Amino acid sequence: MRHFDLVVIGSGSGNTILDGRFDDLDVAILEQGTFGGTCINVGCIPTKMYVYAADQTLAVRDAHRFGVDAHVDGVRWRDIVDRVFGRIDPISVGGATYRAEGTPNTTVFTGHARFVGPRTIETGTGETITADRIVIAAGSRPVIPAEVRDSGVRFHTNDDVMRLPELPEHLVIIGAGYIASEFAHVFAALGSRVTVIARSATMLRAQDDDVSTRFTRLAQEKWDVRLERTVAAVRGTGGAVEVELDDGSVVHGDALLVAAGRAPNGDELEVATGGIGLHPDGRIRVDAQQRVLTDDGSVLDGVFALGDISSEHQLKHVANHEARVVQHNLLHPDALRASDHRFVPAAVFTDPQIATVGLTERAAREQGLDITVKVQEYADVAYGWAMEDREGFCKVIAEKGTGRLLGVHVMGAQASSIIQPAIQALSFGLSATDMATGQYWIHPGLPEVLENALLGLEV
Numbered sequence: 312m313r314h315f316d317l318v319v320i321g322s323g324s325g326n327t328i329l330d331g332r333f334d335d336l337d338v339a340i341l342e343q344g345t346f347g348g349t350c351i352n353v354g355c356i357p358t359k360m361y362v363y364a365a366d367q368t369l370a371v372r373d374a375h376r377f378g379v380d381a382h383v384d385g386v387r388w389r390d391i392v393d394r395v396f397g398r399i400d401p402i403s404v405g406g407a408t409y410r411a412e413g414t415p416n417t418t419v420f421t422g423h424a425r426f427v428g429p430r431t432i433e434t435g436t437g438e439t440i441t442a443d444r445i446v447i448a449a450g451s452r453p454v455i456p457a458e459v460r461d462s463g464v465r466f467h468t469n470d471d472v473m474r475l476p477e478l479p480e481h482l483v484i485i486g487a488g489y490i491a492s493e494f495a496h497v498f499a500a501l502g503s504r505v506t507v508i509a510r511s512a513t514m515l516r517a518q519d520d521d522v523s524t525r526f527t528r529l530a531q532e533k534w535d536v537r538l539e540r541t542v543a544a545v546r547g548t549g550g551a552v553e554v555e556l557d558d559g560s561v562v563h564g565d566a567l568l569v570a571a572g573r574a575p576n577g578d579e580l581e582v583a584t585g586g587i588g589l590h591p592d593g594r595i596r597v598d599a600q601q602r603v604l605t606d607d608g609s610v611l612d613g614v615f616a617l618g619d620i621s622s623e624h625q626l627k628h629v630a631n632h633e634a635r636v637v638q639h640n641l642l643h644p645d646a647l648r649a650s651d652h653r654f655v656p657a658a659v660f661t662d663p664q665i666a667t668v669g670l671t672e673r674a675a676r677e678q679g680l681d682i683t684v685k686v687q688e689y690a691d692v693a694y695g696w697a698m699e700d701r702e703g704f705c706k707v708i709a710e711k712g713t714g715r716l717l718g719v720h721v722m723g724a725q726a727s728s729i730i731q732p733a734i735q736a737l738s739f740g741l742s743a744t745d746m747a748t749g750q751y752w753i754h755p756g757l758p759e760v761l762e763n764a765l766l767g768l769e770v
């Protein structure tokens with residue numbers, strides 16, 4: 312049985328760990344799918360390339376409001392697909408080739424890996440290997456509700472919906488979270504009719520209540536949003552899909568997208584056989600240093616996990632951060648670092664964009680904090696006038712008395728950029744007042760919406 316110094320399972324964030332400092336180790340990297348993982352192949356990167364195309368069509372359709380007459384002559388779906396994957400597919404191929412041929416100390420095993428014992432892995436190629444140290448970075452997969460899975464009806468997930476041969480006439484989406492909101496925007500802006508089936512009373516219900524309520528209202532103006540509905544049955548033949556809801560209504564479409572959350576891959580990796588502990592939701596248990604824990608909470612020496620397979624935050628910037636921590640801890644076993652999950656931001660690249668960091672107002676109140684809240688509309692700052700904005704806002708939550716910043720939520724153009732100074736302020740402990748008054752804010756830049764929200768707090 313071949314033995315390695317280090318095994319990395321998963322070629323997404325795990326692959327980024329292996330730089331020149333590991334050249335003197337005998338390393339194996341195990342991958343069952345497309346090299347490079349979710350973000351580059353079927354996640355963050357291609358979705359945002361579609362979102363950008365979608366945003367362009369909306370800008371053209373909106374131009375008349377600024378005295379510019381323009382219209383969308385057509386959407387070349389095939390060309391959009393080719394632009395995105397013409398750029399992305401070679402990156403994956405390049406990454407795989409580099410690992411197979413450019414790093415002589417690394418062996419790539421292509422197959423479905425699974426633990427067959429402590430530090431012992433069947434690589435899915437017929438070869439079983441052992442290792443001194445293991446990094447588990449095997450990510451997550453789409454959850455497929457039983458009604459869909461058992462129906463036998465053809466459905467799509469983020470894995471393949473971006474490569475549909477044609478733009479669907481009517482896309483039905485099950486789920487109302489991140490993926491549903493981003494793809495609803497993409498397909499609707501490019502010309503599909505979109506129906507969103509949401510179990511809850513709002514879309515994006517984990518967001519601050521103001522965000523989810525206002526976003527849902529806007530979504531209902533653009534898409535057919537069925538709130539508080541569950542799927543009773545799914546039927547379909549050929550290209551037609553019929554989704555029956557719990558109230559007896561039936562939605563007809565020609566493509567079905569499932570966006571009902573993602574499950575960590577620890578089960579399929581049979582990690583329990585490797586002595587690895589799991590949370591009830593299937594995530595691998597890790598400590599602050601990303602060291603894997605057994606079911607009784609003791610550290611499994613030399614075994615680390617990171618990213619979607621172990622994290623509460625299924626976000627690429629979190630997986631990247633954890634990968635850097637694991638990299639450091641592999642290189643410096645006597646000076647371990649901890650991951651910093653204090654203020655994890657996130658953005659939903661839908662229409663309008665949404666970004667969030669820190670506590671929601673509801674969470675702050677549930678914690679019994681004495682808070683002050685300010686909502687600043689884009690429409691009331693100079694750049695918002697230029698944009699004739701009617702929907703954007705920035706909401707800031709701080710602690711009364713101390714001015715401690717607790718949470719910031721932005722819905723509107725460039726929300727993912729507007730929020731960045733707030734992430735910095737939270738991370739470095741800057742109070743809302745210091746943040747507002749201790750620096751210049753470029754006038755009349757859009758971030759003035761954040762400045763004015765901060766200034767408007769009654770600290």
Ligand SMILES: Cc1cc2nc3c(=O)[nH]c(=O)nc-3n(C[C@H](O)[C@H](O)[C@H](O)COP(=O)(O)OP(=O)(O)OC[C@H]3O[C@@H](n4cnc5c(N)ncnc54)[C@H](O)[C@@H]3O)c2cc1C
Pocket residue numbers: 320321322323324325341342343344345346347348349350351353354355356358359422423424425448449450451469490576579580617618619620624625626627628629630660
């Ligand atoms: C549609 C979509 C859009 C997203 N957009 C964003 C975004 O805009 N911003 C953001 O921050 N996050 C986004 N995310 C989340 C982000 O993609 C993930 O959090 C991140 O990619 C997780 O990285 P990872 O390294 O943990 O897993 P992955 O990148 O998924 O890598 C895991 C790898 O392990 C392999 N693997 C799994 N099981 C096995 C096995 N048994 N044997 C061998 N190999 C195995 C998989 O094939 C995969 O290549 C998005 C996700 C999706 C689905």
Ligand SMILES: NC(=O)c1ccc[n+]([C@@H]2O[C@H](COP(=O)([O-])OP(=O)(O)OC[C@H]3O[C@@H](n4cnc5c(N)ncnc54)[C@H](O)[C@@H]3O)[C@@H](O)[C@H]2O)c1
Pocket residue numbers: 456485486487488489490491493509510511515541542570571572573624625626657658659660
């Ligand atoms: N921009 C980004 O950062 C980005 C984009 C896409 C995905 N992601 C990450 O990927 C994760 C997965 O995305 P997602 O949208 O699948 O998950 P999500 O958790 O955001 O939303 C899941 C949705 O599916 C619904 N749902 C769950 N089970 C269901 C069922 N059985 N039937 C019907 N509806 C059901 C939920 O109510 C919710 O509306 C996100 O949580 C996020 O962490 C991030």
